[in-house]
Amino acid sequence: DQQVKQNSPSLSVQEGRISILNCDYTNSMFDYFLWYKKYPAEGPTFLISISSIKDKNEDGRFTVFLNKSAKHLSLHIVPSQPGDSAVYFCAASAHGGSQGNLIFGKGTKLSVKP
Amino acid sequence: NAGVTQTPKFRILKIGQSMTLQCTQDMNHNYMYWYRQDPGMGLKLIYYSVGAGITDKGEVPNGYNVSRSTTEDFPLRLELAAPSQTSVYFCASRGQVPGYGYTFGSGTRLTVV
Numbered sequence: 036d037q038q039v040k041q042n043s044p045s046l047s048v049q050e051g052r053i054s055i056l057n058c059d060y061t062n063s064m065f066d067y068f069l070w071y072k073k074y075p076a077e078g079p080t081f082l083i084s085i086s087s088i089k090d091k092n093e094d095g096r097f098t099v100f101l102n103k104s105a106k107h108l109s110l111h112i113v114p115s116q117p118g119d120s121a122v123y124f125c126a127a128s129a130h131g132g133s134q135g136n137l138i139f140g141k142g143t144k145l146s147v148k149p
Numbered sequence: 150n151a152g153v154t155q156t157p158k159f160r161i162l163k164i165g166q167s168m169t170l171q172c173t174q175d176m177n178h179n180y181m182y183w184y185r186q187d188p189g190m191g192l193k194l195i196y197y198s199v200g201a202g203i204t205d206k207g208e209v210p211n212g213y214n215v216s217r218s219t220t221e222d223f224p225l226r227l228e229l230a231a232p233s234q235t236s237v238y239f240c241a242s243r244g245q246v247p248g249y250g251y252t253f254g255s256g257t258r259l260t261v262v
Contacts, residue, residue: 044189069250078153078239079192081250124191136182136207137251139191 038062039127041140049148054112056143058125061106065127069137070099070110073122082123083110115147151175155240155254162230162261170225170257172240180243181223182207182251183215185236192239198223230261 040059048054058068066087071079085092085099085108092099098111112119125140156171174181179200184192194207198217212234214226223242227234237258241251 039191041191071250071253076255078241078253078255079251080253084250136194136197137192139184139193141189141191 039138039140041143043143045144047146048115051114054115056110056123058108064129067128069126071124117147120147153254159258166230172223173221174242178242182241183225184239232261235261
């Protein structure tokens with residue numbers, strides 16, 4: 036039973052356009068949500084996070100939106116650059132359980148074409 | 150800053166062999182984790198540790214063992230390798246506050262034949 040779902044295995048966008056990566060979750064106890072970026076043959080790197088007390092968090096070209104009623108979050112990248120091409124993982128954790136362990140989605144492979 | 154260091158980067162094992170995947174971090178993090186990533190799948194938690202001397206099972210612990218004798222090191226042991234353990238293994242650590250970014254190692258690609 037997947038608690039964190041990324042239903043799009045891949046996404047292709049043109050350089051300069053907006054990339055929108057989506058993530059849904061089922062566990063209402065989750066209160067922190069994170070996005071990780073992963074290049075081939077490397078470990079995931081932390082990109083941006085959001086607490087459940089917020090509905091938006093912005094860091095440069097990256098913005099994460101959280102819709103708690105829909106149990107949905109999204110990552111917006113504007114403008115997209117070829118160097119953004121990577122696999123993006125959505126992850127969630129619950130303060131109250133399992134020592135803050137992260138539950139990961141399956142990832143979305145983003146390709147940004149020049 | 151080394152961060153999280155994993156060794157080896159690649160390994161081929163025969164069925165039934167044993168090995169230890171090494172993980173060390175230099176950030177004085179209490180929390181450490183072992184994940185595995187199968188093709189097309191997300192990362193699944195194998196074991197975790199909240200501090201030296203304390204370990205606990207994650208989602209997929211069968212076939213693995215861990216120990217945490219120091220804050221820095223968190224080795225993962227495979228006793229009897231099976232083809233189902235062919236995967237990429239990532240070690241990670243984090244500081245005290247839950248929900249903040251983990252720091253991951255670069256991974257160990259293990260093939261069991």
